[in-house]
Amino acid sequence: EEVFDQTKAVKAALASVETKLGEEGKSTSAKKELKNLNYYLATLEKLIGDSTNLSGQKTLFGKLRETRELAEVFDSRETEVNELLANWKSNENKETQNKIDTLFKKVIAVNRISQASAAFSPKGGGSSLEKQLKNRLLGLRALITANRLLLAMGANTPFANTWLEEGSMVFKSLVTNPSKIISQKVTLKYYLPAEVKKENIIETDEGLTVSFDSEKSQYYVEGEFNLRPGETQTVAVKVADIWVISDDEVNGLRKQAEELSRPLEKTSYFAQGVTLKSDIDVSLDKILVLQEGKVTPEEKIRAYREAQIELNAAKAKMDKLKELVTQAGSAGNFLGFVGGSQTMAVWGLIIILLAGFVFLAIYMRIIMNNNHYQNSKTHEEENKTGEKEAGKSSSPLRIKAGQVIKMAAVFLVFGALTAVVSGIIVRKITLSSLPAEKQVFAQSDLSVETENQQTPEVEDLSVEEPKDEEKKEEWIKISVPSGGVINVRESPDLSSRILTQLTSSQEAEKLEITNEWVKVSLPDEDDPQEPLVGWVSDSFVSSE
Template sequence: MTTAKKAITISAFLAASALALAGNVNLARASAGSPQTCTVGSECGIGEFLYDDEYTPITTPDICSITSRYPDGTSYLDNQNMPPAAESDGWYSYEFTAPATTGYYRTQVCCTVSSELLCVDKDFEVTDAATSSDPDAIASAVWGYSSRTLSSFGSLAGDIWSYSTRSLSTFGTLISNMWSNSSRTLTDPSLTSGSIATKTDLTNATGSGITSLTTEINNVKDTADDTRLLLEKLVNKPIIEYSLEDDVPDLNSKITETKAVANQLYVNNQYIVSKIGTLIKNYEKTAESQVLDQVIELNELAGEESDVENTNTLYGSINWINDSWNWDEGEKINAETSNLKEGLVSIQTSLGSGKGDKSAKKDLQNLFTNSVSLEKLIGTATDIQSDGTLYGKIKKTESIALALDGRQSEVEKLLTNWDSVRGDKDLMTKISDLKRKVLAVNQVPKGSVVLDSKTADANSPEKSQKNSLLSMRGLLVANKLLLAKGASSYIASSWLEEGSVIIKSLVINPSKLISQEAILKYYLPPEIREEDVLSHDDLLSVKYDVEKNQYYVDGKIPLRVNETRVLAIRLEDIFVIGKDEVDSFRSQAIDLSRPLEKTSYFAQGVTLKSDIDASLDKILSLQKKAITPEQRIRAYREALIEKNAVETKLAKLQDLVTLAASTGTLFGFIGSVNALTVWGLIIIMITGFVLMVVFMKKASSGKSKSRKGKGEKQGPTGISTSERSVNVGRWIKFGISFGVFGIVVALASGFIVAGVVSNSVRREMETSQNKDNVEEKKQGDAITPAPVAEDKTKTNAVGGQEIVRINVPLGSKLNLREGPSKEDKILAKLIDSLDAVKISEDGDWVNVAIAAHLLPASGKTSGDAGLVGEGTVAGWVSGDYVEEAVTSPNAAEDDVKEEPTVSVVLILNTSTGWLRVREKPSGGEITKVLPGEKYRLLGEDNGWYEIELQDGTSGWVSSEYTSIVSE
């Protein structure tokens, strides 16, 4: 059907005014229909208009030519050039003197544009010149009687009436003959009695009737007015709910879309016009079933009154335009479309019942009249603003939108360059000129109210000048809203001004009939709290929306007929991060980075400090570039993200400083059991001292014994044999004592170090367990509870003296419930094994108290539910997973061995001190991880490992700087 529609539409254009050229050219006729007639010897001209697809005239010379043949077929004009007109209106013509040979001349005009050729028939006929007419001869020929002329009728009247007393001015006895009874009058319906009504009778009758009719009309009018006012209250009552984040309509894109819909409407109607015209022309030759099929097709093309989304129908297109613009032209087109639709339905019904053969053609003619009327209301793409057509309205709206954009760009230019123009001595003159331009294009009723409203806190000329520009921009935005919604719709617009932060709200009563109250509800920026609202109009009050977690102002605003009001709300300017705060962050970063010098954490510290400095510089840059209050709020929100990043990186920097400080000391290297280490060293030193004293005492007693043996035989060296044997024994004892001393010291040191290292390994394994999903051994769904207030002071759980160990199997999840059954509410989800305080038991369930900071972030309770102490949550867990707390390293090690192993990725040392985490192998960076950290292994791909991050998301790291370990 689409191909047929295009073909018929083109033929309709040919019949009306134009020919369509495939590609991008249209060739238009000056006239269409019968061939042109030229008289012998007269000057005759043949021509065509030539346009492109945008209806722009084509004026290229030497592209059109004319060829014509005599009636006998011989050549008359052979490819003669048709030059363009001097007016450059696309008219190509050829002038010639009509030849003496009369008859029909077959003629063709051809034009070549962009290598495309189109030829059109331009046949003409040459006839002899007409001779002068003789009135008497005409009269004789007409009347067939020499005495009858156009000025004298002779005996015609007598012949017509066949009675000498009847004439065109005297009726004779005609009246009595017609009525056959003198008593028949115009006042008696039976025509048997009565008399002709006099003027007085008619006056009296009509007077009383008019009075009665006038009364009835007035009653109807009063009822209609009451109904209209009621509809005004129901339909046009301004109920306004909006916020600063509401979007400004993009008029340019909306107008472009409107043009496309209007073009579709135009093409569909042209198709209907041409189709109905063809049906009327060929009605006698077309079978009734074929007529019915084509009427059904046209009925479907007209669509239904409820069509909104489908713009391929007449109703769909016009409904879209009415919903988008609310134009009067759209309402007229909608009414004419309804008439067309009713006619199509009527014809379809009569033809379908087999009773419409006689009246269908007449109905089609009426339908053709409706479609032509619709065509006039739609207009064409060449219509101008003053035309009362749809295309004319689009042109007018587009012109206004361009003017508004132009004025707004001038305002934006001054605001953007405010730092350079605010000291200009001509600035006030420029603002005054711009104000006049804005009011010149303003469509908002009483728009000057907006520009004349002053801000109380704008106590400096500079702020007043900037606020003038901001109010002009607000008025221009309101004009765009008015243009988009239509004059009969309510308008609500807001903008910000200087003076702390001033929110101006413009409210318009759309009704031109009644005064009414506008219900205003304006949502404040989410950062604003009630104490930040410094002042507002008396008609407004500050309230809180629990669902949106946001404050708003609302009130009932009385508005007179078509009145415009401007309301003001003054807020504390909290949308700034001070330079002192930025300098404080920068100073902290410097102080924290110094202890990292000449340590293995220096590279990580430099990276974190560089990131902190970059974020702080970005905060200052964002706030410096913000000129208007809206820009300042947006800059503050972006800067707040950077500030949070700075605080996070400062915390990491503090952790690095703590690590660097602990690895530089003996106690830090050994671990956190400093008391055990100190007492162990003290015992070792005391033991060594005691052994040394004993050894020295033994040595001195040996010397005294050797002095008493004087009679013994001495050797060549002067030392007796007994003395020599004593010395050897003494050295042997010394060696044995020294060895025993070393073994004792080594065993004691090894025992202490082994204990410390074992405890450190156990704690590391506990804190690095995988954060998998958790579920109870018995059936029970894990429901994520709302978060609970977290206690940042890491204290042990309280509520009992017996410490128990809650074992959560790896790859599982364990529910902490409100009571000792699976039907009780779930308070939290336990992901890792942890220690807790046992409170009581109930069958297979154990009541425990757990430190709140040990619970996962997504698994804490809401409010104070289950709290038994500060930062502590009490609940019930299955006894199958509860055992006495592990106290020895060996026991902890045994527990770990019993649980299934899980592969984790250990981050190794890198030259930069960190490792990038990417969104996919070789993809973009999403975060960084530090050496020594462990993450659950999710998968691997060609030298890349997918890991689970602490926030539950996943990322990819290079396997070159990682190691797989089992836990």
């Protein structure tokens, strides 16, 4: 600031000298202005200094050296933070705590943000010691970033810095007014990850609002803060940790693929089924590998998005596996498994083909005999004795031909009957296999839902309980796990819309039961006159 003010004074004195010389020439007043200009230039030169100035000297070069040295220190401290996070799994809590305490003192020693302790105010609530230590490290890294922003923007420009902490997932922001003279307004705005829905937002600090951007189809956080000179505040938005694909969901899909592949054994689709199941297993294994060992929230979100791609690929291959099961159960493939009823159908075709060849051979034989008979008839006048002999021989030939034709007809009729009977048997067996195929789908889908309540259902195979008009009211208790929530959905389907979320256990009226789902009536907080009707999983329901 002093250099800037002095530069302005030099500029003004130079303009004054030019004016005096232009108006008065070499006058006493012009000489006085030149002396003032010389004084300002000498002062400016002292303020600028030179490259030999050390950090701490009140010169421009001294300030530049100090800033460069501070930046190098911040780089070094950030490297230490990243090393601790990279080796997080191998550190014991006590050892890690000592290292973090030492690093904390080093960062505070070079910190330039006023009221820096605000960056370490807990927002997760009830976190374990491990999460508290990790969040302290993440807060240290954020404080280092804020100091870098201060060096880059100057001591008079307010700014905000946002980072992520655990418990569940906390989006934390530090807003500061570095000026020591005037109060200033700080504007904060950032977008939440695209996966966040309104129902996932657990808590929002005062001064912050969450809105939806329809163009980006994404929620964002904004707020304005009027800060006194040197004031710093920390605000946060707490979001449910939805960036995880559970082991139960992965194991459920793996089991579903295994059950779907069983009906393909001893069919022509077996090789394709084995390939699809192998691809599904590879994708599921990759999901577990991607999510393993991720320490920071940013790493977890990145890994979740990559795992989601693998999950979608596994589900797409699962659909193809189901198509194979459908094809194997509804069609008798003659080029595939030759056994049982299909063997009969194949033998029927073989008999028809053989009968056709036999008939063709007999027919050619008859034509040759007839030609021989016609040739012998032309010599009738020359040799009457030969004519009689030919006539005698023709009669047996015709008799034999008639017998052979009858035999061929019998073969054809037998082959046709065999084909018809085998076709009927194949049709009956095929139709009887369809319920078994549906049962395979039902078992595989229900096993996935039982193991993981977050896995989307493939198809709804539930059977509604018969309604009884005279049925009395039955009350049940919905038990909410400690620290968790229970979704009340619009329909008995994990992919249906969530009507509300229960955060505490309560009683409800049971209206209907569907496979692993219970339809309940709850009091609506927004409209007490109209009850809220929805579906909850029966694993959280108990009778009164």
